[in-house]
Amino acid sequence: MPQLPPDYPGRFELADEVHARPPEPLELPSRATYVAVMVDPVDRESERAHVVRLFEAFGVEPPDAGLTQFSASLGELRIKWERHGEFSGYVFLLPGLSPTPFTEPATTRLPAGWLETIPGQTIVAAHAKLVAGAEAVPDPQALSDHFAGNIVVGSSIGEGAGYAFTDFKIHADGCARFVLMDRGLTPRQAGRMLQRLLEIEAYRMLALLALPMAREQLPRIVQIERSLETLTGAIAHEGADEERLLQELTRTAAQIEHELTATQYRFGATRAYAELVRTRIAELREVRIPGTQTIEEFMARRFTPAVATCNTVSQRLHELADRVAQASGLLATRVGIAREKQNQALLASMNRRAQLQLRLQKAVEGLSMAAIVYYAAGLVGYVVKGGKAAGLPLDAELIVGLSIPVLAGVAYLVLRRARRHLASSERDS
Structure with missing residues (x-):
């Protein structure tokens, strides 16, 4: 046997996935x-413990821990268990038929009290039976005693290898009913057809879990749409209170986001389950029986519109979120432009004040230079007077008068140099 490179993690699990269930x-x-x-x-562990108790009651070795699916024989009764993402499915199979239709289902062989104490809440319960089919096309009216007189839905399945009938109603015992007629089905094929029928019922119910949520959301969506219409109308008018409108839009956006968070998982699950229903119906390969609705036609009459309602509500919520985001963007732009105008006016005012300060500074510098020259001339006068008192032949008034232009020139040069140094420091910073 040739040696292979190391296996990719999960290789065998991925390869076995197509053989699951x-x-x-x-x-x-x-x-x-x-x-x-x-x-x-949180109830998954108690679910396994409940299954283990069933096996112990029949004296059968329980399945290994960690399994998400298994099938086993409990005497004449056979059980198949599957764990899905949010639900678990139990199938109980028993050979033979009850004396009258659906009066002694396979669950009568379970220990007393075990079925009703399964952890969780029932979303689907159904009885089914496989019987021999006649050569002639069965009359749905003849099956009325199986379905309490309800309208029967059914068709030829498996390209004529059998027939399937149901009424898609929950009967007095809390279970739906299916009749599968054999006209050449192999045991495996019969098992596949039964599995598809049960999965159609399960996925149909799971897909419709979002319908009450969608109906509850519709009035809220209408209210939000009206509120958004009022807000966008106010945005279109000049002079509106942009800050208040922006706060209202923010509140509306938060409300829509809350609704999206609360509903999108369920609406996404509806789309996935509805696609599974369509797939399972296609796998039945139905052929119409004259005068009888096929399962596909029955689903198209009511199930498909219900799923469309859920999808529409989900889409409207997303569209509302987009519209609020666009309105918020427009309003934020208007607020930004208004603030920009305010900032420009403020900068212009600051520029005017700066120019006034510059003029005032120049005036102060002129006065400062005069004061400096005055005090410097006074100092020169004191020095000359001191020299004259010492006996030097000096004319104090003449010397002070001649020093004033010189002192003024020196003061001007000093102030000019100081301004240049300050301007250079500001440019460097």
Whole structure:
């Protein structure tokens, strides 16, 4: 055997993914019960413990810990368990049929009290049975006793290898009902068809979990749209209080973001489950029975519009968020322009004040130079007078008068040099 490079982490798990959740083969005749429960993550351990108790009651070795799916025989009863992202599914299979339709389901073989104490909340429960099909096309009216007189939905499936019927209603026992008729189905094929029917029911219910949320959101969306219309109308008028409008838009944006956060997981799940429903229906390969709605037609009549409602509400919330962002951007631009004008006016005012200060500074410098010359001339006078008192032949008034221009020139040069040094320091900084 040739040696291979080291395996990529998870290589075998990824390769086995396409083999996950295989259908259970069905022998003719058979009956099945499917129960799907919504399970909180904190209840996962108690869920496994509950399954272990069932195996112990039948004296069968429980499945290994950590498994997300398994199937096992509990005497004549067969159980299949699957853990999904937010729910768990239980399928109970039993050979043979009850004396009257759906009166003795496979769950009657479970220990008393075990089924109702499964951790979680029931989202789907359904009974199904596999029976032999006649050569002639079955009359849906003849199946009315199976569905309490309700309108029957069904078709030929598997390119004529069988028939599938249901009414998509929850009956008095809390379960939906499916009848699968064999006209050449292999045990594996019968198991696949039953699995698809049960998955259609499960994913249909899970997809519609967002519908009450969507209906609750519609009035809020209308209210937000009206509020946004009023705000955008106010933005279009000059002289509006931009600061107040910006605060209102911020509050509206926060409200929309809250609604998006609260709903988008459920709406995203609806899109995913609805696609699974469409896929499973396509895998049935239905052929119409004259006078009877196919499963695909039935779903298109009510299920598809319900999913469209959820998608529309989700899309409207996203569009509202975009519109609020655009309005906020426009208003922020207006506020920015107004502030820019205020800043320009303030800078112009500061420039005028600076010019006045410069003029005042020049005036003060002129006065300062006069004062300096005056005091310097006084000092020169004192020096000359001192020399005259010492006997030097000096004319104090003449010398002081001649020193004044010289002192003024020196003071001017000193002040000029000081201004240049200050200007150079400001440019360097």
